[in-house]
Amino acid sequence: MNELERAIKLIKNDDIVAMPTETVYGLAGSIYSPRAIHKIFATKERPFFDPLIVHVSSIEMAKDLSSDWNELCSALAEKFWPGPLTIVLKKKDHINELITSGLDSVGIRMPNHPLALELISKTNCPLAAPSANKFKKVSPTSKAHVISEFGNDVFVLDGDDCEIGIESTVISIQKNNILIYRPGMITKDMLEDSLKAFNVKCSYASSPVAPGQLEHHYMPSIPIILLWDCEIDSNSIDPKLLISPYIWGIENNPTAVARQLYARFREAQELCHSSIIIKLSKEFKDLDSFHGILNRLSKAKSLEFIG
Ligand code: TXA
Ligand code: MG
Numbered sequence: 001m002n003e004l005e006r007a008i009k010l011i012k013n014d015d016i017v018a019m020p021t022e023t024v025y026g027l028a029g030s031i032y033s034p035r036a037i038h039k040i041f042a043t044k045e046r047p048f049f050d051p052l053i054v055h056v057s058s059i060e061m062a063k064d065l066s067s068d069w070n071e072l073c074s075a076l077a078e079k080f081w082p083g084p085l086t087i088v089l090k091k092k093d094h095i096n097e098l099i100t101s102g103l104d105s106v107g108i109r110m111p112n113h114p115l116a117l118e119l120i121s122k123t124n125c126p127l128a129a130p131s132a133n134k135f136k137k138v139s140p141t142s143k144a145h146v147i148s149e150f151g152n153d154v155f156v157l158d159g160d161d162c163e164i165g166i167e168s169t170v171i172s173i174q175k176n177n178i179l180i181y182r183p184g185m186i187t188k189d190m191l192e193d194s195l196k197a198f199n200v201k202c203s204y205a206s207s208p209v210a211p212g213q214l215e216h217h218y219m220p221s222i223p224i225i226l227l228w229d230c231e232i233d234s235n236s237i238d239p240k241l242l243i244s245p246y247i248w249g250i251e252n253n254p255t256a257v258a259r260q261l262y263a264r265f266r267e268a269q270e271l272c273h274s275s276i277i278i279k280l281s282k283e284f285k286d287l288d289s290f291h292g293i294l295n296r297l298s299k300a301k302s303l304e305f306i307g
Contacts, residue, residue: 004118007157011123016040018132018146019055019119020159021111023084023168023184024139024262025146026055026129027154028119031065037098037128043150046135051101052128053086053168054108057120062108065126067092072173072198079194082112084164085186088172099128109168115159131167132156138218138265138300141165145266165259166292178202184292185258216299220265223302224276230307232277237303246273250280254289261296282306 001009007017011028014035019028027044029036031054041048056062059077063069066089073087091106100106111117120127131139132146132154140146141162146154169184171191178191178200192202223241225232234242246268250257268276278297284290 003157004115004122006155007119008122010155011036011119011125011127016043016154017119018140018143018150018154018156019113019116019127019129020143020157020162021055021113021116021129022082022163023111023166024141024162025132025143025156025159026053026111026116026127027132028055028127028129030123030125031095031099031128032125034096034098037096040128040130041098043154044130044133044135046130048098049101050130050135051103051107052099052130053170054095054099054106055116055120055127055129056108056110057117058110061120061126062087062110065092065095065106065108066090070173072195072200075195075198076191077110080186080190081110082117083110083186084112084168084184085109086168086170086182088170088181105172107170112163113159115157119157136217136219138220138262139167141259141262145262148266148270161259161263163259165261165263166296169292172205176200179205181205183295185254185289187288187291189288218262218265218296218300219302220269220276220300222269222273222275224265224278224297224300226297226301226304227277227279228282228304228306229280230305233305241275243274244272245275245277246271247277247279250278250284252281252284252287254287254293257290257293261293265300 014033016029068090086107086109143158169186170182
């Protein structure tokens with residue numbers, strides 16, 4: 001039996017599997033299996049108020065889950081699926097409320113990874129999957145990362161390192177307005193560009209943007225210090241943090257930064273550095289392409305200094 005066949009068998013047997021996607025690895029279970037859904041929450045130690053994204057392998061499958069799929073959704077799906085865009089839609093009754101945390105909406109996306117797509121299509125089952133990490137911790141972008149979270153408790157379908165590296169953009173559609181709940185590598189400009197024919201506006205949802213969008217999230221076990229166009233002011237921080245810092249100067253290459261972000265957090269943690277110092281430019285704040293990355297950094301940081 002190869003790895004994919006083993007994963008299919010586990011899903012069909014009401015179990016869970018760590019599934020590669022192009023964003024981050026997910027902890028996947030059938031939406032039709034209450035046992036698997038409970039196991040996802042228990043394994044992640046995730047509170048029930050944080051809804052799960054449902055992953056599909058076709059647009060037909062997405063339509064079967066939502067009651068308000070419209071032309072706009074078709075345009076978005078044609079442009080961005082398979083890919084890192086989650087669309088929140090009105091849910092159909094057959095979706096277990098545990099998945100949606102009791103909301104009447106469900107987040108749906110088609111991941112751009114051949115193994116994920118095969119797993120979904122061969123089980124013929126939409127898969128609920130949060131990122132495969134303990135609650136609030138750093139999302140995994142490789143098989144080794146998932147193993148460091150859960151040891152041998154979870155079977156990991158190995159799909160190599162994730163291409164994108166940060167979680168999908170989450171949006172909802174409200175009449176002629178698209179609300180971005182969680183920014184990602186599919187940006188506001190990209191969404192607006194793709195919907196020119198529809199006369200829609202796109203904006204960021206105000207805080208708290210969505211259930212599960214907590215202020216502190218994605219945090220490694222060592223503190224992250226952001227330096228915006230400045231050097232560290234050693235008088236104003238605990239000297240212990242500066243004993244052996246991991247220093248990363250971020251360049252204006254958002255694709256490469258996103259791909260490395262979580263792997264760097266984990267590397268610094270494993271090498272027992274005293275802190276992670278990230279040097280970056282204030283100019284990035286005005287770049288649409290950096291929005292998702294800066295969102296993750298602001299949730300992961302403990303301190304920042306602005307020049
Ligand atoms: O890239 C991704 O999205 C990854 C991969 C595995 O697909 N998944 C992921 O899942 O990041 P998770 O559970 O770590 O984050 C899902 C977030 C929730 O915390 C919530 O903010 C939002 O998506 N979400 C899901 N369903 C929602 C809903 N019905 N309404 C509002 N927000 C929702
Ligand atoms: Mg997550």
